[in-house]
Amino acid sequence: MSALTVLKFGGELLETDERRGAMATAIRRMAKRTSVVVVHGGGREVDADMAVHGIEKRAVDGLRITDAPTLDIVVGVLAGRVNTRLVATLGSIGVHAVGLTAADGDIASVRMAAPYAAADGATVDLGFVGQPTGGGSRLIEMLCAAGFVPVVASIGASDDGQLLNVNADTLAGHLAASLGADRLLIAGGTAGVLDPDGATIPAVDDALMDQLIGDGRASAGMVAKLVACRAAARSGVARVDIVTGKQTDNLDTSAGTRIEVPPVGGSESTES
Ligand SMILES: Nc1ncnc2c1ncn2[C@@H]1O[C@H](COP(=O)(O)OP(=O)(O)OP(=O)(O)O)[C@@H](O)[C@H]1O
Numbered sequence: 001m002s003a004l005t006v007l008k009f010g011g012e013l014l015e016t017d018e019r020r021g022a023m024a025t026a027i028r029r030m031a032k033r034t035s036v037v038v039v040h041g042g043g044r045e046v047d048a049d050m051a052v053h054g055i056e057k058r059a060v061d062g063l064r065i066t067d068a069p070t071l072d073i074v075v076g077v078l079a080g081r082v083n084t085r086l087v088a089t090l091g092s093i094g095v096h097a098v099g100l101t102a103a104d105g106d107i108a109s110v111r112m113a114a115p116y117a118a119a120d121g122a123t124v125d126l127g128f129v130g131q132p133t134g135g136g137s138r139l140i141e142m143l144c145a146a147g148f149v150p151v152v153a154s155i156g157a158s159d160d161g162q163l164l165n166v167n168a169d170t171l172a173g174h175l176a177a178s179l180g181a182d183r184l185l186i187a188g189g190t191a192g193v194l195d196p197d198g199a200t201i202p203a204v205d206d207a208l209m210d211q212l213i214g215d216g217r218a219s220a221g222m223v224a225k226l227v228a229c230r231a232a233a234r235s236g237v238a239r240v241d242i243v244t245g246k247q248t249d250n251l252d253t254s255a256g257t258r259i260e261v262p263p264v265g266g267s268e269s270t271e272s
Pocket residue numbers: 009010011012040041042043044062168169187188189190192193194195217218219220221222223
């Protein structure tokens with residue numbers, strides 16, 4: 001697709017009316033210049049609902065280990081509350097948004113993730129977690145061409161109809177690659193990748209990424225983010241940034257980290 005930005009929001013940017021309003025304004029601003037596909041998480045709200053139901057959270061490198069009761073909560077919170085609320089906020093400022101999951105119109109094909117090789121060397125069964133593998137761009141292209149902004153909750157379905165929880169950064173990276181986006185912009189609660197002193201690391205290349213993940217300076221959700229950014233950059237997404245969504249409603253001027261990983265010729269990597 002020509003001039004397409006995949007814009008991912010961490011759930012904490014979408015919780016309060018004020019933050020969500022600012023992010024909706026950011027989306028509207030960007031959508032005036034380029035096609036925009038929004039992907040969102042909602043990790044903290046899922047955590048809160050799990051606590052209400054007395055379900056313990058387990059995660060590895062930012063990937064939620066998802067048993068059946070956890071999956072029910074993830075689907076309800078992400079595809080239900082978080083997605084519809086953002087679509088409604090966008091509508092209130094004149095942006096015609098369409099709420100979807102990755103299961104709609106084969107936006108992304110997803111299969112149950114293989115046992116995960118964690119940064120600490122352990123191998124972990126993630127349960128009902130989905131790994132995007134392919135998918136079609138037709139529905140997204142139709143929506144964008146008609147002036148709609150697709151808003152995709154990070155839920156997918158396997159070929160045999162099983163709903164699966166997909167990490168939102170993983171899905172955003174996959175969609176950026178599969179849709180041929182020129183830009184992947186991941187907005188979260190921190191000003192990009194931080195060093196142990198709390199300063200933003202301005203740029204991360206392949207070697208630094210391995211160091212950050214290897215020595216634990218990047219952990220939890222940041223590991224999933226970096227790995228997703230690397231996969232997208234390798235697949236040819238020209239510009240990949242991790243920025244804060246907290247300082248401004250103009251994400252082009254947000255402080256953050258540029259991912260500087262070269263494309264790998266002809267690869268359609270969807271590694272996560
Ligand atoms: N070096 C680092 N720099 C910044 N954040 C880091 C770093 N290492 C670990 N983190 C953690 O990663 C978190 C971001 O990932 P997390 O999955 O929690 O949020 P998100 O992906 O933005 O939201 P969601 O999961 O709702 O989509 C940060 O809040 C921080 O706790």
